[in-house]
Amino acid sequence: MEPLVVAMLLLLLARGHSALGLGGRNMWLIKEKVLQAREQRARDHVRGGQRWSSAALGSAQHLEPQEEFFPQPLDHFNRQNNATYKQRYWVNTKLWEPQGGPVFLYIGGEGALTTYSVLAGEHVDLARKYRALLVAVEHRYYGASINPDGLNHRNLHFLSSQQALADLAMMHAFISHRYNLSKLNKWICFGGSYPGSLSAWFRLKFPHLVHAAVASSAPVRAQLDFTAYNKVVSRSLSNPVVGGSPECRATVGAAFGAVDEMLARGESAALERDFRSCRPLDGSGDYGQLAGNLADVVMGIVQYNHELGIDATIAHLCRLMANTRLGAPYRRLVALNANYMERMSLNCTDNSYQRALEELRSEVVKPYGVGERQWYYQTCAEFGYYQTCEDEGCPLSRWLTLRSEVDVCAQVFGISASSVQGAVDFTNDYYGADRPKASRIIFVNGDIDPWHALSVLRNQSRSELALVINGTAHCANMNPPETGDPLSLQHARQIIEEQIGDWLSRRPLYPL
Template sequence: MPGRILGKIKERVRNLLLQKAKQPLQHVKEGRIHQRLDHFNRLELSTFPQRFFVNEAYWRRPGGPVFLFIGGEGPIFEFDVLAGHHADMAEEHGALLLALEHRFYGDSINPDGLKTENLSDLSSQQALADLAVFHQHISQSFNLSRSNTWISFGGSYSGALSAWFRGKFPQLVYGAVASSAPVRAQLDFSAYSNAVGLSLMNEAVGGSLKCLAAVREAFAAVEAVMGVNASRVAEDFGCCQTPKGLDDQIELMQNLADIVMGTVQYNEEGVLMSIDELCGVMTNKSEAYEDEVEAYNRLAQLAQIYHSSSEEPCLDISHEKTVKDLMDTSLHSGRRAARQWTYQTCTEFGFYQTCEDASCPFSGMVTLRSQTELCPMLFGISQHSLPGRVAFTNTYYGGDNPHTHRVLYVNGGVDPWKELSVVRDRAEEGGEARTVFIQDAAHCADMMRRRGTDRRSLKNARQEIEGYVVIWLKMAAMEQRV
């Protein structure tokens, strides 16, 4: 379970996009479709309302294509059909733009949907069935035919859904773009922290060997001080409370790691700071301190920068409060999404960003055991059942060797999630997985709208993605003529 702070940083990325998406919203229509709670139980007829957005502004009727933006582990917003690379391409190709919210997130949820007994209807399999039913609903509502070519788009978890939708329902969606898509489920995702370490060393984005060494040293120093004087650490790092026991200490270490992890994952996307700035703080030597003290104080300074930019008065490290928040089943927590996503990590994906590996630059206190004990505590899911659940997901979808055609996997060299995606072309292996690799880019960077400050590698990657979309639309048109 990623710590609380990583989730907050992700929210800030969305909020930043919301502020920038200043286009008039009059083009966007909001709708609801009543989806079955369980598509696979013929006797279960209960439904829930699923929210979607439609933007017809660019659509060249009647034959224009359909670009579907798939919602992931959080609410969808109007800007999902107004801004971003898929929207730029929709304008160019006269596409009807759609966004569908994932079941049990945002507003697509029944009043009692977050109670543990009702969460059994929350899964990626059900989400893909929702997409299939939505396809039918839209096709009827807009009188679409075979000549309307569907292409799906998604990033991160929804990027995996985009690839899987094409894999499981190839007759419904002609091609899929899957950005930063972790298609391989993994229980112990220790490679995440390792990849963060490599990005901190990457000189092309402002990292250095010295920076990684300073981060390692800082975490070791915090651990050492906490062993003898926890209240001093709480004071130095602006915590809301002194850690009561081991659980709170782990929470603190997780939160500090999150600040570094969030910086790397969203490098140069305009939230928090960049790797270049973080390494500037960690390696800017002054004569006043010994090395360990120096590193400790530098990390405290990073925590301070996070505070001042987040408008949070202090760093909340109460594990008890984390658990209490995750047990909240009231609907307003549907906007927060942490409970639902924790459930999906326990039942399908794992993705636990642990630090037991020697290559991890953070604190070894963040173990697989400490991360997975939330599963029995919140949902009664035993820890020993987790490997089997994760293995099933990979059997069901094909892991990172899926035999899917016309799926484009896009990854950034700085993004830790690339470790669970498809990063090289698989055409020679019987599949037709195509890849775009953006050397210096972070998580989902290609999905953002174009900015003047974009690196050359990102501009080239977007052109490459556009090239694939153009080819797919031409191929589909030729097939329709036959």
């Protein structure tokens, strides 16, 4: 890092200010866009009739299962609390063979689910093969599975992975009774990203209910300072398999170095103009927001490589960053940001730190998209996962600091930095981190996905398996298959299919 940048950061810290107020907001917009794109692909997949027969699906008017709601205890661990909330779920019976057919449970996470969660995806293709009952359950406090007062401080502490697993256990009992299931109807759960962790943890904590689990892109090891995220970003930008190169990584690093120097010199007017800030930058918090938003553009492209089209790939990013006709690396980053804004239909970027805090403090329930306040609370109360850039191996802005992230926990939720670290330690002790000591779980990861650094990457036993897919990104295996999927992904899906078949075919040692 340049001496001027170091000096300015130290000066800001000495004055009692966070060097980066709050991580960038662009990643939330990218996640929303990815959710929309996935639903559109699922819709196209279903409407295209790919391998869906009329015999399996019935008449067209019954194609889409209806959303339903199940009353859940607000607090499973205090029976004196009689409060409840309604959890949204869907059931698809069209592919199921009731006499011994398995149950495939699709677990929701930090965003709303839709009916397509039981109509398309890897788990649905597998259900077709193995004649499974499909059940999708939305996570408490996300989507429509929340009370109107759920986001206030009084109720927010009922949002936790432990409560979510207890919800799944209650749902298991309800579905089993409703459909008259027996031990012959084995349950296998599926999830990706945080729900991937829940999938593994449901099998770990409730092995008498869940026969096996597929955990895709599952960050089962909680970590306060997630420095490895941007180390994987760095490697992915250098990876020729996905169109990266060492030169690309170096150019990205040089571009962000130039941004850091301009921030340190206080050249806000030029940055506001070049990166189309919605309003003038006001202090170090806004500086950090701008740096975080720019970093999110690169991080989002790497994490969701190919999810948002051909111009949102590592290969496209690297071609643009190699275009010397655009000028110095800084000018190429300006062009990359402009390309991102056009793709996202943005006229300007909101770099206001105070507005970001206000949105996190908002208790207004939105029954759609990702739950920003909810998820940030979970990172403070359980997981950490803060994607920092304070080491020499990071190609992005050094304004992405750990202090800034944990400061938000204190300002928004009243959770101190030491409490966040304690929560992370407890989560790892409770679930076993990346050594969960379970059985019949397959952990599936793409090697360019930054989240794979917190997952299980090597076989832990003969039935606790790891599958790392060359050249694929976050949760790639969970999407419906598409023409042009790399051979490594096609092969991985075949391995998952065969492993589930093996787990379903094994007979118990003793009669049921």
